[in-house]
Amino acid sequence: MSAGLKGIRVAVIGGDDRELYLIAELQKLGAYIVGVGFEKAAVPGVHIASLKEAVTQVDVLIFPMYGTDERGVIKAKYTDSQIMLNKEILQAIPAHVPLFIGWARPALKSAAEMMGIRIVETANMNETAILNSIPSAEGAIQMAMENTVITIHNSESFVLGLGRCGWTIARMLQGIGARVTGVARKGTDLARATEMGFRAVHFSDLEDEIGRAEIIFNTVPSLILDRVMLERVARDAVIIDLASIPGGVDYEYAQMLGIKALLAPGLPGIVAPKTAGKILAHVYPQLILRHLTTVKPSMES
C-alpha cells in the first residue's frame, strides 16, 4: 500500500476529474508528474508539457480510462488543445516505458505491438473492474430509482449475469431491501448466489422466471433480452442495461411492447468522479511498480 514512487516520472495524459485525484495521490507517493492536457486545471507541482515532449521525459505513460477515439484523439477535460496519440508519438516512446490505458482500440494495439511498445489495458483488469463496479452499480440503481413507480425495497429485482458488476448490483439491491434473483450459467455462481441469499436461477430457466421481475438489471454483453424473452417480461417492468453498446436488449421491440428499457452508460467517472479517481489512485501505484522492472530513477527530479 505504501508503494513508494520516489524518483519515478509519470506522464498523466488527458482525462477528467479522476485524473486530478490520481495526480495528487501519485505525488503523495513521491512521483514526479508531467501533465498533458491540464492547462485549465490548477494542479500544483505538475510540469505541464505537450504529449510529444512528455513521452521522452518519463518512465511511465498514463492515458485515460476510455482511451482514444477512432482517430486517436484523447478526451481531455482541462485543455482546449487537441491531444492525439498518433504514429509519430508512438515512435517517440522509448522501449522500456509502459503505456497504461483503460481501453485500447485494436489499431492502437497492433501498432504498438509492431513498434515494441508495452500497452497495459487497465479498465478490464479484474481489480479495476470490480472496484469500478461500485460506482457503476450505484449509477444503475439510481437509474432504477428514477425510472420506476415502485421502491427498490421489496421489489422483485433480477440481475442477469453474476460477474464483476452483477455481484455488486445484487448485493446492493439486497442491502436496500429488494428480493433479488441472480441469473447465471455456472453452478459455482448459482451456489454462491444461494449462499448470499439471492434466488438462484439458471439462464436456461430464465424464460419461465422473467415474468415475475419488476426491475431487470442486465450485465451480459449479448442479446439476452431478445424478442422471445421480452414477450415474457411484464409490461410495467423496467430494464436497466449495463452491457456495453449495443447492449443486451432488443430496444426497438421493448419500445413496441411498451417496456421501459434504458442503457446505463455506467461510467464511474460520471457517477462518482471522486471515488473513481480514488480507485485509479489505488490501482496505479501498484501497477506502475509491477511494470517498472528496470526502473531508472531519474536524478534530476
Next chain:
Amino acid sequence: MSAGLKGIRVAVIGGDDRELYLIAELQKLGAYIVGVGFEKAAVPGVHIASLKEAVTQVDVLIFPMYGTDERGVIKAKYTDSQIMLNKEILQAIPAHVPLFIGWARPALKSAAEMMGIRIVETANMNETAILNSIPSAEGAIQMAMENTVITIHNSESFVLGLGRCGWTIARMLQGIGARVTGVARKGTDLARATEMGFRAVHFSDLEDEIGRAEIIFNTVPSLILDRVMLERVARDAVIIDLASIPGGVDYEYAQMLGIKALLAPGLPGIVAPKTAGKILAHVYPQLILRHLTTVKPSMES
C-alpha cells in the same frame, strides 16, 4: 389481513395515482367505492359523484395524504373540477362517518371538533409513517447519489435523528456499503444503533464529529445544522434535509459557505407512487374496520 369490507361504502376523494391502487384494493375486499374527482381516470366499478353527494352516501370518507390547502381545496389529479372541503360539506357529514385524511390543518380540525366530526389523521400514524419512510428514504438516497461526486459505498454518511425515517435511511445506506453514523439523543437509540452496526454519536458530541461527514441526512425538524454546526461541516459535504419545511438547515449560510444543501421533498407519492399506493391499501382496510364501531352495512350495494 383478510379484513373483509363487504357492504361497506367508502368515498375516496381526490388524490393521485396512489388512490387508484387503494381503490382497487378496497374493491377486492368487497367495499363499494364512491369516487370524487376521478372523472379522467378509468376506474371500473366506481360510482362517480360530487363531494356533496358522496358525504351522505357512505360509511367512510378518505381524503388524500397531503390534505387540503389553506382554502380547503383538495388536490385531485384525475379531475378538472375543483373539490373543496368547506363548511357546507362538513355540515353534511353524518356524525357516525369517520373522515380519514393524511394531514389536517388546524382550522379543519377545530371546525370538525365543533361539528362533532371524527377526523383521523393518517400520515403521522406510526405504521403509515414507517412504511412511508421506505420510499422517502430511497428518494433521499437517490438525491444523494445525484448530487455527490463520491459513491454512497464507503462514504462517511451521517443520519441526524433516529426516528421513523432515520432508521430506514441508516439501514439502507449500510446495505449499500456506507460507513454510517447515527446521531441521536436517547440512550436506547444509541444502543440500538450500536447493535445495528452504526457508529453511535450523541447530539451533544455532534459538533466534534460532524467534520468527518461526507453526506449528511437530516431528519430532525428543527434547526440542527445552524451556523455554528455548518462551520464544522466539510465544504464538499452534501446535506440532504428530510425535515418538513422550513427544514433543519440554515440554507443561506450553507450557500455562503459553498456547502450543497438540498431539501428532500420526500413525498412517497412522487418517488414511488405504486408502492405508496400499496402502503395505503395495506393500512386503510384495518383502519376502516377499527373505526366503524357501529357499521350499518348498506343493503343496496
Next chain:
Amino acid sequence: MSAGLKGIRVAVIGGDDRELYLIAELQKLGAYIVGVGFEKAAVPGVHIASLKEAVTQVDVLIFPMYGTDERGVIKAKYTDSQIMLNKEILQAIPAHVPLFIGWARPALKSAAEMMGIRIVETANMNETAILNSIPSAEGAIQMAMENTVITIHNSESFVLGLGRCGWTIARMLQGIGARVTGVARKGTDLARATEMGFRAVHFSDLEDEIGRAEIIFNTVPSLILDRVMLERVARDAVIIDLASIPGGVDYEYAQMLGIKALLAPGLPGIVAPKTAGKILAHVYPQLILRHLTTVKPSMES
C-alpha cells in the same frame, strides 16, 4: 464518553469477570476503586475492603447485575467469604450515596425506600438491556446451531416478540441467511419488521403461521407456546426460549409431543463475559455522573 470520574470513590461489590473489566475502565477514567469480594483476583490499584467498611468510604455503590438471592447474599466469584446485603449494611449507607444493582428484589426495594436509599436498577434500563441483548442473542443462536439438524442459513426462523432482544436476534439471523418472521402485536413493530426485510406476522395470526417454523425464538415472558400453539408446531422444530423463568413454553407438553424446547439462560456474563464487562464499563460512567448530583470529590484519593 470521556466522562471524567476523577476523585470519585466507587465500591464494586462482588460479581464475576465482568466486574474486572468494569473496574479497569472506571480506573482509567480516574475513579478510586474500593473492591469488595476480590481477594482472589489480582486487581491492581484496588483497595480491598469488607462491605461494611466500603459503604462508608465511597460516593457510589455498584452491586452485580443479578443482584442478591432471597437472603441478601451477593454472588462473588473472587472471594471465599460470604457477602451479604442486610439491614445493618443498608443502615450504614449514607443518604447521598446511590446504590446501583442489576435487579433488586422487592424486599430490598421496600427496605431501601423506607431508609431513604436511592436504588438504581440497571439491568432493565433500555440502554443496558439493548446492549446486553447482543450476547444474549448470540447465546441463543449458538444454542440453535447446537440443537438443530439444519443450518440457520435458509431456515424458517420465527422470532416471537420484537422488543429489546427480539430485534437483535432477528437481525443476526437475517445476517446469517435465515428467512426471518417477526411476530409482534403493535403496528409500528410490524411496519419496522417489514422495512427490515422480515416477514411480519401479527400475534393473532400466529396459530396459522407457526406450522412453517423450523426454529422458534421466544422472547415474550408469558405462555405464548401453550398446548394449542404447540399442537401447530412441526414436531422437528426447535424452540429456544429467552423469556425469564418459568419461560414462555409449556415444556411438559412440548416434551410429550417430541418437540425440542430449550430455555436459554441468556446470561451475557456467561456467553461473553468480556463483552458484557465492556457493556457495564460503557454504561456505568455516565450513570454515575448522572446520579452524583452532589458529588463531593474526595481530596485524599
Next chain:
Amino acid sequence: MSAGLKGIRVAVIGGDDRELYLIAELQKLGAYIVGVGFEKAAVPGVHIASLKEAVTQVDVLIFPMYGTDERGVIKAKYTDSQIMLNKEILQAIPAHVPLFIGWARPALKSAAEMMGIRIVETANMNETAILNSIPSAEGAIQMAMENTVITIHNSESFVLGLGRCGWTIARMLQGIGARVTGVARKGTDLARATEMGFRAVHFSDLEDEIGRAEIIFNTVPSLILDRVMLERVARDAVIIDLASIPGGVDYEYAQMLGIKALLAPGLPGIVAPKTAGKILAHVYPQLILRHLTTVKPSMES
C-alpha cells in the same frame, strides 16, 4: 431442477443421515433406488442389496462424501455389516456406470483408471463445496461462540483465505455484526472484499495486521499461522482452523504461547445433516443426468 430420473437405477451405498434425504429426493424424481448398508433404516421403496449385487444392477453408483478408509471400508451408519470397496467389486462394475464419491483416495483412483471405471469426485466440485461451506461456516462460527469470552458482534474477526469457505464465513460474521478483515493474495479477491465491506488485507501484510485480530478463521490448507505469525497474535485471540488435517496452525507453538487454537472438523454432515442431505439431493440429480450420456432406461423397474 425438474431433472427427471424416471427409469434410472441408482445404488446408494453407505453414508449417514444425509443419504436418507438424498434417497427420498431421488425417489421423488422417479429413480429406482438400490440401497447398500441401510438394513437398520426404514427407507420405504428401497431395494436392499449387498454391494456385490448392487454394482451389476444399476446405472449409477453413489458412495458417501468421505469416501473410503485406507482399506476400502465405507462408513455406513445404518448397517452392522462391513461394506468394502475392493478389487473384486471394482472389477464387477460395468464400464458405462459412473461411480460418484466425495473424496477418492489415490489408490482407488489409480485402480479405477486401470480398470476403465469413471470416478467422479463430488466433494471438491465447486457447487457442492460452496453449498457445503454453509454448514461448515456455521459450525466454525458456533465453535468461535463457544470458545471466546467476547461476542462475534463488534469483534475484530480475520478470515484467512477468501475461497469457497472463506467468503461464506466472512459474510456471516459481517451479518452478525463483526468487523471483518479478509486476507487474500489475489487483487480480484481483495477488490471484492472491499466491495463487500470487509477490510481487505494482502497476505504479505498479514504479519503487520494480525495483532489486532480477536478471532481468526483460517481456511488456507498450508502452514499460515507458523511460529513467526503466532508471535504476533494476541495471547487471548482464538483461532478456528478449517483447513484439512494437519491444518494451517503450528498447534504446539500456539499452545506454548497460550493461544487457543481449534481444528474445526467442519463436517457438514455433523453440523447440519439435514441441510447437508438437501445439498446432496440438490447436486446429484443434475450430476447423474450429465454423466449418463448413454442411459439405457431399464424397463423392469
